[in-house]
Amino acid sequence: MSKQIVPDQPGVRVGATPKNTTEFTPVKEPDTFWQLLRIGLTNHKASIIDSVQRLIRQPLGSFFTWLVIAVALSLPMGLSLLLDSTDQLDGSWQQAAEISVFMDIKATETQAQELVEQIEKLSAVVEVNLISPQQALQEFQALSGLGNALTELPSNPLPYSLLITPQKIDKEALEDLKQQLATMPYVEIAQLDMQWVERLSAMLRVGKHFIFGLALLLIAALLLVIGNTIRLHIENRRTEIEVIKLVGGTDGYVRRPFLYMGMLYGLGGGLLAWLILSVILSTLNNSVTELAQLYGSDFSLQGVPLIDGISLVFGAMMLGYIGAWLAVSRHLRELAPR
Structure with a gap:
């Protein structure tokens, strides 16, 4: 029986391509803070680019989603800006809230001037107008239509009076100043006359409460809209997400692009x-300015201040973040690989 020959080297198939021997180098784990930071920034950058590309590939759907969000945000923000614009009417309100002070009938002009100087020193007072008995009588004759009858009076029955414009329109502050x-x-x-002040304060409070309640309702609606939109994106990428989780992708990695x-x-x-707010307020301001000029007022609507605009955009981004977080967290458990 012949002895079996064992070759020293493995045989090579005729015509086969020679194999190149390669050495496997294990991936080195990042060991410094800057390496970890660089990797994190790279992942975030990739997620942002991917999200932008997906929105661009669906321009019509993305635009209508933006439009729904914009309309929901514009309504309470616009009402709030209109309410804030009424601050320009403070001068007119202060004049309407003037306190009338009638002096003693025997008071002299010198005493009236002393009282004016004393009142002007009060911090709660903006302006003091002194009305002499002669001026008061002339105004009464012009307004009452009893000019001929008043000229028959033996003496002027009207005293010195003062019209005092307060610094702040507040019921308690006005009552304290009056006392x-x-x-x-x-x-x-x-x-x-406190009746109109009370009515004005009540209307402003009702307006602020209405705007606050409307804002809460629209915020809840926005969360539902954004959450439903993100849910549709999750369903479209269900298979991709399951594969990512199958190979060890974390929930944070899956959640990040959404x-x-x-x-x-x-x-x-x-x-x-x-x-939208800038265009609407600018268009409406033309009509409001023309109406105000007919009443001798320089009132005009304020546009969207820069701080308010930045706050609006930042708040909308936070609402988008919260809505996406709620939607992903709800469906993340269902996306486990089977």
Whole structure:
């Protein structure tokens, strides 16, 4: 029996391509903070680019989502800006809230001037106008239509009076100022019509509460819209996500692109809302200015201030982030590989 020959080297098949021997080098784990930071920034950059590309590939759907967000944000923001614009009317309100002070009938002009100087030193007072008995009588004759009858009076029955413009339109502050004026020397009566002030304050409070409630409802609606939109993106990428989780992808890695997508929806909606508000207020301001000029007022609507516009965009991005987080967190458990 012949002895079996064992070759020293493995045989090579005729015509086969020679194999190149390669050495396997294991991937070195990052061991410094800057390496970890660089890797994290790279991952975030890739997620942002991917989210932007997906929005660009669906321009019509993305635009309508931005439009819905913009309309929902524009309504409460616009009402709030209109309410804030009424601050320009403070001068007119202060004049309408003037406190009328009637001095003693026997008070002289010198005493009236002393009282004016004393009142002007009060921090709660903006302006003091002194009305002499002669001026008061002339105004009464012009307004009452009893000019001929008043000329038959033996003497002027009207005293010196003062019209005091307050610094702040507040019910308690006005009442305190009225009481303080009533105790001053030579003052007979201090009068203040508080009814219109109370009505104005009540209307402003109702307006602020209405805007706050409307904002809460629209914020809840926006969260639902953004969450539903992100949910559709999740369903379209279900297989991809399951594969990522199958090879060891973490929940944070899966969640990241959807969070950026939600923020991009908020960013686009916020910028579009800023543009819509600017156009509407600018168009409406022309009519408001013409109406105000007919009443001798320089009132005009304020545009969207830069700080408010930036806050609007930032708030919209936060709403997009929250809506995406809620949507992904809800469906993340269902995306486990089977």
